[in-house]
Amino acid sequence: MSDKDNCTYKEGPLPSCAPLAVPMLAAQQHSEPAYESVDALTKGTLFPGLDLPFMDYVAKGPVEASPLTELMALDFVCQELALYLDTHPNDAEAFKKWKSFTALAKEGRRRYNEMCGPVQRGDTAMFDGWVWPEDPWLWNGRKAGKK
Amino acid sequence: MFVYEKKLQYPVNIKTPNPAMAKYIISQYGGPDGELSASLRYLSQRYSMPYPELKAVLTDIGVEELGHLEMVGTIVHQLTRNMTVEQLEKQGFQDYFVDHTAGVYAQAASGFPYSAATFQVKGDVIADLAEDMGAEQKARVTYDNILRMCDDPDVIDVIRFLREREVVHFQRFGDASGAG
Numbered sequence: 001m002s003d004k005d006n007c008t009y010k011e012g013p014l015p016s017c018a019p020l021a022v023p024m025l026a027a028q029q030h031s032e033p034a035y036e037s038v039d040a041l042t043k044g045t046l047f048p049g050l051d052l053p054f055m056d057y058v059a060k061g062p063v064e065a066s067p068l069t070e071l072m073a074l075d076f077v078c079q080e081l082a083l084y085l086d087t088h089p090n091d092a093e094a095f096k097k098w099k100s101f102t103a104l105a106k107e108g109r110r111r112y113n114e115m116c117g118p119v120q121r122g123d124t125a126m127f128d129g130w131v132w133p134e135d136p137w138l139w140n141g142r143k144a145g146k147k
Numbered sequence: 148m149f150v151y152e153k154k155l156q157y158p159v160n161i162k163t164p165n166p167a168m169a170k171y172i173i174s175q176y177g178g179p180d181g182e183l184s185a186s187l188r189y190l191s192q193r194y195s196m197p198y199p200e201l202k203a204v205l206t207d208i209g210v211e212e213l214g215h216l217e218m219v220g221t222i223v224h225q226l227t228r229n230m231t232v233e234q235l236e237k238q239g240f241q242d243y244f245v246d247h248t249a250g251v252y253a254q255a256a257s258g259f260p261y262s263a264a265t266f267q268v269k270g271d272v273i274a275d276l277a278e279d280m281g282a283e284q285k286a287r288v289t290y291d292n293i294l295r296m297c298d299d300p301d302v303i304d305v306i307r308f309l310r311e312r313e314v315v316h317f318q319r320f321g322d323a324s325g326a327g
Contacts, residue, residue, distance in 0.1 A: 120150055
């Protein structure tokens with residue numbers, strides 16, 4: 001006989017054998033289906049099941065294509081898969097996909113470095129001088145982002 | 148240890164100054180349910196978390212929230228950087244301007260300076276995770292409210308992205324509480 005069978009009305013609608021408290025939420029089961037990377041960045045999630053906009057506030061179109069947004073999209077997929085893997089560490093498919101996107105993001109960063117400058121301070125080592133302080137600092141917006 | 152990436156998580160390109168809008172959006176910088184609270188909450192709760200999955204999810208979401216703090220700061224900066232004295236007077240921005248000019252200061256929409264009283268670190272798995280899920284929903288509603296008031300498509304696009312991240316983080320904390 002399991003503990004559950006011992007629960008009676010005396011414990012009320014929540015039986016005494018229930019855990020102290022668990023913030024319940026329907027768990028995400030799979031890392032698929034998934035949006036393609038630029039779509040994912042545009043929507044703010046990789047997963048169609050979590051794409052829950054406020055009223056009709058949806059993106060007017062994909063983010064404008066540039067070396068920067070290409071890198072943003074690849075990094076975004078890595079981030080989404082990493083958060084998913086933190087809570088689903090045994091999903092081998094998701095891990096495989098994360099590995100391939102991590103490699104793509106590394107290439108994307110190299111391309112961005114060549115066209116626009118360092119992303120991480122260490123990237124400055126591939127330049128002839130200390131260009132780290134130079135624009136683009138992205139809070140200035142698009143104009144500064146183009147060299 | 149943290150390594151800075153000289154880019155935003157999502158592009159922010161706002162063309163039109165609008166100090167009135169900056170004045171309420173700044174609440175997601177230093178207000179009660181803002182991104183600074185979010186990052187400090189998650190990064191501080193990590194120390195007493197007993198399970199590896201929870202340490203990882205708090206670290207990774209906490210760091211992403213720092214990226215969102217930077218994005219909200221960018222929105223406020225771009226909404227105020229080229230404003231005229233006429234605009235700031237007409238839009239009721241004088242009280243902010245007199246103290247901070249066009250700088251970005253951590254405060255709520257009401258003007259109340261950032262306070263760590265906006266979040267809790269209870270040192271208990273269930274209490275902290277339940278707070279985290281509530282915090283994501285509160286931040287989501289704040290973005291809903293900003294969308295209700297906002298009429299600049301450049302701003303709406305970024306707020307919409309930030310709001311969606313709250314939905315995803317809520318799911319992750321929910322998944323984490325089931326896993327733990």
